[in-house]
Amino acid sequence: MGFLIDSCLIRALFSLYILSIILASSAAKTRHLKWEVEYMHWSPDGLEGVVMGINGQFPGPTIRARAGDTLHIELTNKLHTEGVVIHWHGIRQIGTPWADGTASISQCAINPGETFVYRFKVDRAGTYFYHGHYGMQRSAGLYGSLIVDVAEGEKEPFHYDGEFNILLSDWWHKGSHEQEVDLSSNPMRWIGEPQTLLINGRGQFNCSLAARFSSSSARECRLRGNEQYAPQILRVQPNKTYRLRIASTTALASLNLAIGKHKLVVVEADGNYLQPFSVDNMDIYSGESYSALFTTDQDPSNNYWLSINVRGREPKTPPGLTILNYSPTSASKLPNSPPPVSPRWDNYGSSKAFSNKILALTSTPKPPTTSHRRILLLNTQNFIDGRTKWAINNVSLVLPPTPYLGSMRFGLSNAFDQKRPPDNFKHDYDVMRPAANQNTTSGSGVYVLKFNTTIDVILQNANALKANVSEIHPWHLHGHDFWILGYGEGKFTENDVSKFNLKNPPYRNTAVIFPFGWTALRFVADNPGVWAFHCHIEPHLHMGMGVVFAEGVRRVKRIPNEALACGLTGKLLMNNVHK
């Protein structure tokens, strides 16, 4: 009798299990994509150049999925001599660290002619993007949008009637290969400010949409609308609410976005909901994404500018522009007033005020109240053998040819510097002045984090090589979100800990450090894998501005062979074979 009851229970539980699988599979999908990456002629700003495109498109195709879906992307490298990888920026890759798309870290670069399958779950709704993460292939144009809608039956915590996708980038007329040589040369040749700001891969260099409002000599654009560099018009109905999904994959530029005469209500950052707040314009740094709502409450017989401007560096680049077109007004009717003016580039007060408005919605996970380890990371600009570099605690990151994920998983001690990089910097370092000794050294060591511990990272900015210069750096963490516990001026001290926001800190994957300031982050090292943490300014990363975190690597199972088929891991696996 006991047996019969147990058997019934098991049968019932099994039926429930099957039902749950059916329900889950009816909601969550596996989305199959076949992509080919290749160089192609393109005219992002009216001047023809070469971009890295996907399936003949620039920017690459927009991915649209639902939370819980699995993406299965077969990526074929159609370049002639270059490897390629794609990073899915903001997707935490829980359980799939080999799909993070970082060459030298999570996988071997995909060789020309070969195909790699990125298969991973998009576990959370939000506004994301993807981009190349090898050399400076992001600068070459390898990027696109990744939008994850809420799971079927679920709801966003705000209402909107329509949405627009706005992917921001910056564009140089000098190719990314030559930029790499410039940045690596002795003396370093800086790439300078971008020629053009792009909105969804479109900008204007030799003409201006707003020439009539400008004192510059730029001529008015004469566009038919089907040019590769013609702006994508945002067509709206009056008295509706729209969601702007904004992501910045700029190589360098920090940006400010505004829509003439319209307020923006910011509701999401990096895939996490925010306490909504209203602004006239918003900052967005490379690596960040936002959603902002706006209501079409203005005179519908006019059109309005959406503009982006450079922040934090003296701008030499005209604003990026497109038009908000009220129905039934003609899209070709230009707005009757100049594009909205962003705060002055060096008005850091405005930027800090914006950053401080960003607070998590109550449903957001809360940070642990204490941490197990604090890592202070000093950001300095230095020289190595006369070449300009960026260093973190006096180590300028050089990535090894064998990806860390494989070499750490297999315990290959000759694959990278086994010395752990420092958790701190000299107590008496004066962050307000150029370093006494401006030379540094390169390294490939890893910060090994104890699995499931809570880590605090204090990003400490400093004076660069030149006196009175300190730059903005947006730092991006792979594999995790972190809580931004606070920003401060000057050097971080123990007293600052008491001011940490543990109540509603924003939960994000990218955080900026302001000139001469610090930013405090907290995260839980709960995602087995090896993860890049770096300045999202691509030339800065090229110059060594990053670190590598690793946690729970022994828990990583079944790394696909394709991710290991290079360098010492390739050798290791092949050496076991008798030919």
Place this chain on the structure above:
Amino acid sequence: MGFLIDSCLIRALFSLYILSIILASSAAKTRHLKWEVEYMHWSPDGLEGVVMGINGQFPGPTIRARAGDTLHIELTNKLHTEGVVIHWHGIRQIGTPWADGTASISQCAINPGETFVYRFKVDRAGTYFYHGHYGMQRSAGLYGSLIVDVAEGEKEPFHYDGEFNILLSDWWHKGSHEQEVDLSSNPMRWIGEPQTLLINGRGQFNCSLAARFSSSSARECRLRGNEQYAPQILRVQPNKTYRLRIASTTALASLNLAIGKHKLVVVEADGNYLQPFSVDNMDIYSGESYSALFTTDQDPSNNYWLSINVRGREPKTPPGLTILNYSPTSASKLPNSPPPVSPRWDNYGSSKAFSNKILALTSTPKPPTTSHRRILLLNTQNFIDGRTKWAINNVSLVLPPTPYLGSMRFGLSNAFDQKRPPDNFKHDYDVMRPAANQNTTSGSGVYVLKFNTTIDVILQNANALKANVSEIHPWHLHGHDFWILGYGEGKFTENDVSKFNLKNPPYRNTAVIFPFGWTALRFVADNPGVWAFHCHIEPHLHMGMGVVFAEGVRRVKRIPNEALACGLTGKLLMNNVHK
């Protein structure tokens, strides 16, 4: 007693064996080189661009060895995202087919940060060179000279008092990456004629060494002599004989070389001695090398021009120039007459006459009198989906991601097209007119040659896409020399066989086909491996102008893992491992 005698004999033989090893090792050396390949700023013609350099040099270091030496070259890839290989042009790689340096054919490309050891014997004295053989890295400047002297105690069959090394190339201001995109685009954008001809990596674009003799508006060069683009002066003593070692690694240009008022006695081609013949100027096609002697029998109070000019294509490129400087005349004294004039670019009669003068010295190996197989290869220009291609017997070569040497050795039938490409073309094909159907298809099939058989190849030229156009193509064979049995006009017929030169045909690795003509080659398939045979014009190879030969692949032993660590061979070897 029988035992004792045998024992003595064995001891004696053993002593002789040891002695021979000692003698051999005292003569033949292993030469160790460590090379790093990287992009660098350079000014090959007075305009700064980016070149692919080796150890900070452009062209790469000159290798100097003796016949019988082993070269051990540790090549490290310091590029950021590109693979690299180096082909040792003219070295047959007997027993070391994996060291031939052809990506997709003999080895996996060396990934960024990784090192590959090229170890091979240079078994024969001669004038050779090396260059990149991946994408268009040769066009990017990855090349240098490889000079093999006769073994110690041996003598050349001619006398000379000194020698000069002359490596010829052509240079474009548009980078090779962009050239690749241009060539692959729809419609194809042709790269056009080079901006500058380089002698040992040096040419002049914005000025002319011989401006005073020119009707063009070029200004006279004002050089200190230490500029990267200043010519290397050839300093000579009067009444001596000098050897010019000339090799052409041009991407495109066929060249003609002359020294004002000096005869050239041609004595070597592609590492084989010739019946010496005297000329006023000599043709040299991409992939060829020559030695020519000249005697300094002119007025020593003057200097003389060495000039190179374009052949076979309407030249838009000024001559490449340097100066023969007689001691004790000042090197800065310009020659008192204009640079020597080459035959008109389309004077093919002159080129054919030169080619027909090239005959083997009697000591050269003789061709077998008959062959086992004849392969006719029709060279046509075609379209695939609107893109311009070159095809051989209607197949435009596309190289597979997994190198043939490994995939054939391990019998991987899914690594490339298993269908063998055709040995012939349609009997009624009219080589004098554009094809009726200009479309073709791509393929990666292999010509499998029975080991140790004699193969005849008839390279058949034809009309290109445009009526009345047929181009010069210098075809280069890897892993072998071939005998050039003859050249002919129009379509090859059975009657032409009787005119084959079996007595003293030149023995070479590169042979040209003239417009609307054919060239007959014979070689013995006696070198186990997989070997490229292709037009040495790099953009033509990029557009599919090549075939692949394989012979005795099962005899190939111990391919280094590094040559196999990619694609399906990498996968095969890794799949055998349990992780």
